[in-house]
Amino acid sequence: MARIVIIGAGMSGLAVASRLATLGHKVTVCEARDTYGGMVGRYERDGFAFDTGPGLLTLPAVYRDLALKTGREPLEELVRLRPVDPESRHLFPDGTAVSLPNASRGGVVQALDGAFGPGAGERWATVLNHGRTVWEATRRPLLEEPLPADPTALHTDPYPVPGTAPARRGLFGRRRGPRRWTLADVAAEELGGHPGLTALLHEHALRFGLDPRTAPAGATVLPYMEQSFGVWYVEGGLRALADAFFRRCEQRKVEFRFGTPVARVVVEDGRVTGVQTKGDRIDADLVVSSIDARVLHTQWMGPAESSDEWPASASRLHGVPGRVAVLLALRGERPAGTPHRTVVHAADPAAELAGVFDPGVPMDGRPTVQVLRPDDPSLHPAGHEAVVLTATTPSLDLDWGVPGVPEAFADRMLDQVDAAGLGLRERMLWRVVRTPEHTERETGSFFGSVPPPALAGLDGDLLQAPNEDHPGLYLTGGAAHPGGGLARVGMSACIVANLIGPA
Known part of the structure; x- marks a missing residue:
């Protein structure tokens, strides 16, 4: 049995704490605030209640797996889930409106044909079929497994650019065209520059803080995942999901120390051996940090001599909206x-x-x-x-x-x-x-930014920090592999728990 300290009681912290405690470890969670959930927050006033972070759940299979692996009850016995249908309604500046059904790609094709004219749905379906190719190529290395020690294969975008040689099965060995395709290129070439279809495609990137003009074409995996696997609502708001897994942690005897900010990660003889809070030192065999990697390396483990010493993704968080x-x-x-x-x-x-x-x-x-x-x-x-x-x-350019x-x-x-x-x-x-100031103050996210999901391409610029960071230290959460978003931080927790293994 290892003594494990987890920094942060956000969703990734709750997820990894419940998994590790179920595996037999002694787990202590240090949280600077007086509550859990991180970005899955709640605001209440005058009988009204609001989610202050994400409001919808995609890939609920991630949390179904978490529920089953940490207890006998399925997720549906912990929270009430219902599909959102229509998945979304889109209103365009020319007055066009279209409602997209949930988890029905055929229904989406029909809806787009009805709104934009015959052929619009087929164009969109072609792009999402390419998104499926990206999903099949990157699902395991980007969502289910630790970041490879040599992530070079993920530096190439697996989106099948028209006119290039057919891809061999999997991520490796794909021949590329004469230049990299961006999401904007996909909109211009494969969606014919149609303003409505372009807006639909770009909105998925914009929502995740990605610039469609530079994001790799493989970002089409984002609408593919949403329209293939569906969008779900948790009754009572997503805060109910955090409540459920906090209770699961309590059942697994996880110790929570709220109002306990970590002042420093203790490193002795090249290995992390615990954390220093403002009250005392907590010794540990392992530390799992769910906070922003750049905050961790620049404030809690001593300043790096140069930005080259930071995890590659951490040095890029500055520009995230x-x-x-x-x-x-x-x-x-x-x-x-x-x-x-x-x-x-x-x-x-x-x-x-x-x-x-x-x-x-x-x-x-x-x-x-x-x-x-x-x-x-x-x-x-x-x-x-x-x-x-x-x-x-912009998280920085506006003085909130x-x-x-x-x-x-x-x-x-x-x-x-x-x-x-x-x-x-x-x-x-x-x-x-x-505003982003609330995000920074309440979650510790650097500059109030929300890390984007990890994507292949752009020479690895959209990969997040590896989950194994330093001897005795693991990273989870949005600023670690496989990136931001509620589903991905749940996957990050699963990867870390598997790396540590049972007691």
Whole structure:
């Protein structure tokens, strides 16, 4: 039995703690805040409740596996899951609207043909078929296994660029075309530059903080996964998922020390031997850190002599965008037939991308806004509605601490959704604006950024830090392999638990 200290009680911390305790280890979790869940947070006021992080679950198989491997109850006995159908409704600046069914690629084809004309669905299906090729090539090395000691094979994008030689089975040995394809190239070439289809494709990248102009074509795996495996809602909000696995940790005798920030990771004779909190030292045979890798290396293990000593992914987190969320308490009931998720696309997509990703370019226009409107009476008083708006923004270029900046951006988000006909402002009782500063303060995420998922291509620029970091130290969570997103941090915890093994 090993003594293991886990830094951080976010979802990856809860997941790895429950797995390791089930394997027979003595597990202690140190959490700086007074609660668990990390980015899976909750805001409550006047009988309203809101998820402050992700609001929907993809790849629920990750948490089904966690539930079964750490206890006898299936996930559906821990939380109530229901598929979101339609998966999303998209509103475009020219007035076109399309609702996409959940986990039905054939249904998506029909919906796109109906909205954009015959042939649109076939174009989209071709792109998602290529996304399936990427999924099949990268699923094991990018989601299920530790990052290879030599990740060179993952430096190449497995997206089958038209005109190149057919790929051999698997990730290795694919011949590339004369240049790298980006997601924007896919939109221009395979989607014919159609503005609606382009907006659909780019929105998946933008939501994960990826620039479609530079993201590898293999990022098509993101819409492929969502439309193939479906999107799910946890009744009571995703915070209920964190509640369930916190209880599982308690059942497995995990010790939690809340309000206990770690001041330093103790390294002796080249090996991590514990952590120093502000109160005392906790000795450990192993330490698992779920915090941002760059914070870990620059603040808790002593400053590196050069950025070359940081894990490669950690030195790139500086440029990752953040998210703004507007929590809306609305008077009046949710209108019948309202979709759970609506995406209102920006009128000027090029200006939006420049404002989010190009240094020095102001983000002046109305952004693409995701609107989550769950049909869940537990989230609001009777006769009212709880709504969450989110948009991707620069995490550094906007000074969120300046009075009026967050409110002005929230006004633009509301203007955007109401211009599309949602009519939310007139029903508003109150609102709360949450910026990247909240993310940084509450989760320790560097600069309030949200790490993107790991992807193959770009010479490895989108790979995250390996899970084995230093003798006696393991990394999990969004800033470690296989990257950000609720499903991936669950996979990260599984990989780390398998690396450590049973007591």
